[in-house]
Amino acid sequence: MTRFVIRLDDICPTMDHGKFARARAAFDRAGVRPLMGVVPDNRDPDLQIDAADPGFWQMMRDLRGEGWGISQHGYRHLIHTSDRGLLGITPRSEFAGRGLDDQRADLAAGQAILAREGLGTDVFMAPFHSYDRATLTALKSLGFTTLTDGYGIVPWRQDGLTFVPQLFERPVHFGAGVYTLCLHLNNMTDEAIDALGHFMATNAARFISFDQVRARTWPAALVRPLGLALRLALTAKRRRP
Numbered sequence: 040m041t042r043f044v045i046r047l048d049d050i051c052p053t054m055d056h057g058k059f060a061r062a063r064a065a066f067d068r069a070g071v072r073p074l075m076g077v078v079p080d081n082r083d084p085d086l087q088i089d090a091a092d093p094g095f096w097q098m099m100r101d102l103r104g105e106g107w108g109i110s111q112h113g114y115r116h117l118i119h120t121s122d123r124g125l126l127g128i129t130p131r132s133e134f135a136g137r138g139l140d141d142q143r144a145d146l147a148a149g150q151a152i153l154a155r156e157g158l159g160t161d162v163f164m165a166p167f168h169s170y171d172r173a174t175l176t177a178l179k180s181l182g183f184t185t186l187t188d189g190y191g192i193v194p195w196r197q198d199g200l201t202f203v204p205q206l207f208e209r210p211v212h213f214g215a216g217v218y219t220l221c222l223h224l225n226n227m228t229d230e231a232i233d234a235l236g237h238f239m240a241t242n243a244a245r246f247i248s249f250d251q252v253r254a255r256t257w258p259a260a261l262v263r264p265l266g267l268a269l270r271l272a273l274t275a276k277r278r279r280p
Contacts, residue, residue: 041212043246044219045073046164046187046205048112051081052095055088058224058232063102065236073222074187074249075102076112076164079149083116088225096156108249109158110187113166114149124169126188132169143177150181161185162249168205175200185253192216194252197259203252210238217252 047062066073077099078086092098103109113133122136123129134142146163153159161184165174168188178186179199191204193216205219212218224232239246 041215041245042217042252043210043212043242044203044217044249044252045071045246046076046110046219046221046249047073048076048164048221048223049078049086049116049225050075050099050112051078051086051116052091053081053087053089055225056092057089058227058229061229061232062222062224062227062235065232065239068236069239069243069246071239071243071246072106072108072248074108074110074162074164075099076110076187077153077158078112078114078116078166079152080115086116086225096158100157103158106248108162109153109160110162110164110249111146111149111153111160111183112164114145116166118167122169122171124165124171124174126168126170126190128168131167133166134174135169135171137173139173139177142173143180146174146177146181146183162187162253164188187219187249192218194256195259196256201253201256203249210242217247219252 081087099109115133117133118131119134120132120136121130122132124132124135134145150159161182163178163183163185164187175198185201185203187203187205189202189204190206191202192213194201194203203219204217205221207218208221210218210220
């Protein structure tokens with residue numbers, strides 16, 4: 040059976056508050072509880088859409104209390120390198136291509152901010168979908184257990200970490216498996232948010248929480264061949280003119 044999970048990228052005090060409120064209402068109507076990628080200390084000007092919301096951190100705590108998930112979305116959401124990382128998706132990264140000590144320091148700084156705000160988490164969401172092996176080493180050393188990213192249709196365990204794959208931004212699927220929909224609310228139109236709300240309302244039974252997904256993993260050896268095939272297919276599609 041096909042199941043869907045929703046992750047919200049770029050959640051920060053200066054996000055588009057109107058679009059977040061519109062999406063939140065749609066999630067509430069459908070009974071869907073997404074995973075939020077919270078930027079601990081946003082410095083990315085592209086994410087400075089609205090004035091900083093003084094009630095942002097309390098809202099995050101309230102939503103966690105309602106069952107929404109929390110993921111650490113990098114540290115400051117800044118581009119430090121042009122490294123595509125292990126997934127080879129975008130030529131920009133906050134982490135990939137940097138030294139282990141520098142990566143660990145930034146991850147720890149972001150982790151401390153979320154912990155201070157009562158939002159400690161063991162889930163990581165890499166900005167720009169870019170991380171490398173040093174990132175994974177740093178994450179494990181800091182107590183992170185799970186990443187939301189990777190090629191596949193079922194979660195798997197590898198090198199002491201759980202990976203929950205993420206392939207599409209829309210409810211595309213192959214007839215079976217778990218699909219994480221990656222949403223950037225700042226860039227979505229009201230019509231797109233409303234269409235998503237309609238899809239969730241009519242397919243509510245197919246949506247599950249992130250914690251439900253990561254609790255049931257497959258051996259990496261079984262997932263790897265399909266993941267490689269998906270990577271080759273999606274990479275070829277993205278490079279078409």
